[in-house]
Amino acid sequence: MTILVTGATGNVGRRVVGQLLEAGESVRALTRRPEGAGLPAAARIVTGDLAQPATLPDALAGVEKMFLFPVPETAREVVDLAVKAGVRRVVLLSSATVTAGWDTEYHLPVERAVEASGLEWTHVRPGEFAVNSLHMWGPSIRSRRTVVEPYPSRLSTPIHEWDIADAAAAALLEDRHANTAYTLAGPQKLSQREQVAAIAEALGEEIRLDQVSVAEARAFYHRQGGWAAANADFLLGYEDYSGVESVPEDDESAAWEGAEPPEAPGTVTADAVTGRPARPYTEWARDHAADFR
Numbered sequence: 001m002t003i004l005v006t007g008a009t010g011n012v013g014r015r016v017v018g019q020l021l022e023a024g025e026s027v028r029a030l031t032r033r034p035e036g037a038g039l040p041a042a043a044r045i046v047t048g049d050l051a052q053p054a055t056l057p058d059a060l061a062g063v064e065k066m067f068l069f070p071v072p073e074t075a076r077e078v079v080d081l082a083v084k085a086g087v088r089r090v091v092l093l094s095s096a097t098v099t100a101g102w103d104t105e106y107h108l109p110v111e112r113a114v115e116a117s118g119l120e121w122t123h124v125r126p127g128e129f130a131v132n133s134l135h136m137w138g139p140s141i142r143s144r145r146t147v148v149e150p151y152p153s154r155l156s157t158p159i160h161e162w163d164i165a166d167a168a169a170a171a172l173l174e175d176r177h178a179n180t181a182y183t184l185a186g187p188q189k190l191s192q193r194e195q196v197a198a199i200a201e202a203l204g205e206e207i208r209l210d211q212v213s214v215a216e217a218r219a220f221y222h223r224q225g226g227w228a229a230a231n232a233d234f235l236l237g238y239e240d241y242s243g244v245e246s247v248p249e250d251d252e253s254a255a256w257e258g259a260e261p262p263e264a265p266g267t268v269t270a271d272a273v274t275g276r277p278a279r280p281y282t283e284w285a286r287d288h289a290a291d292f293r
Contacts (some may be wrong), residue, residue: 002062003172004087006030006050007069009037011131012093015165016067016172017043023173030059053077060085065172068092068114072106075113082119089120089178091171093164096127099183099264102240111181122171123181127267130158130186130284133195134291135227136235141199141292145207148221150214150236152193157263159186160279160287163270170274183267187278195281202285203292214248 003020007013008029020027021042029043030050037045048055050071060066060081068090071078082090092114097103107125114121137147167184171177190198193209200207212220214236221232233239237248269278 001064002026002028004028004030004046004059004063004066005043006048006067007093008039008043008045009033010069011129011161012165012168013067013069014039015162016168019166019169020172023169025173028059028063030056050074050078053081056081057085060087063087065089066091067168067172068110070094070107070110072109075110079113079117079119083117087119089122089172090114090117091122091124091168093168094123094125094181096125096183096185096264096267098123099125099181099266120178122168122177122179124164124168124171124273125181125183125264126159126164127183127185127264128156128158129161129164130281131161131288132231133158133199134288136221136231137196137199138292139224139226139228141203141207145205147192147196147207147209148212148217149192149196149209150212150217152196152209152211153191155189155191156195157185157187157189158195158281158284159184159270160281160284162287163274163279166276167270167273177273182273183264184270184273185263185267186281187269188280188282190281195285198282198285199289199292201282202289 003025005013005017008017009031017027017029017039027043029039029045030048031037032049034045034047046059048059053074066087094107094111095103098107111123140146196207196209218232218236221228239245271278
């Protein structure tokens with residue numbers, strides 16, 4: 001049996017490749033840049049781009065199962081190619097925002113394309129990725145051991161990307177997950193301050209948390225650039241999930257103090273899929289300590 005992993009060099013896809021190889025499966029890893037993939041030698045690396053379906057037929061030939069990264073613009077064409085190639089199961093990396101009803105334009109159309117195909121399917125719908133902490137805070141922690149945050153008491157349940165990948169690998173390998181959607185969260189409710197403390201403990205160094213206004217935080221992350229600049233407006237309340245502009249609440253105590261993190265209906269931790277304890281944020285911080293140095 002050959003399993004195709006798309007998005008194979010991403011935070012989740014890379015781990016899916018490794019888990020499938022450990023299980024003794026034949027893995028084909030799709031990437032747009034094979035020369036820099038850095039994947040295990042046992043994986044067969046193939047060149048292709050989900051945004052350009054014409055590049056995919058060779059990669060799909062002989063594949064029975066597929067881990068699918070979401071690209072809504074070409075989802076139906078990609079799924080049609082999978083059907084023609086004889087794929088029988090698709091495990092989709094989706095989002096908890098579908099369960100919550102916020103996402104109607106990105107992950108939801110891909111889910112619908114997969115379900116309409118008649119193939120076996122599993123949707124893995126994670127909530128907040130713990131690795132967002134690295135993208136958002138990593139530059140300032142590395143440069144001056146500081147985090148800029150307007151809402152240090154805001155609670156969330158970040159999930160380790162390895163738990164997401166392990167759930168996807170289980171869905172690819174085990175028949176019991178067919179035609180099921182799993183909405184996943186991490187096992188701990190932590191404030192932003194507690195998350196910073198976990199990173200500091202993993203580093204063995206103090207990290208200062210500078211509480212600023214939401215407007216100051218927005219300006220800071222726009223200057224920082226990269227992932228933080230691209231996502232700051234959504235994360236700080238200046239736009240909703242669909243990109244519609246809004247005005248954030250600048251009173252941290254009124255907006256966030258003691259508030260429970262929003263949770264989509266039916267949310268579970270990864271152990272409900274994998275049968276292994278879900279990884280806490282403190283473990284994620286230790287796993288990424290070198291990235292923050």
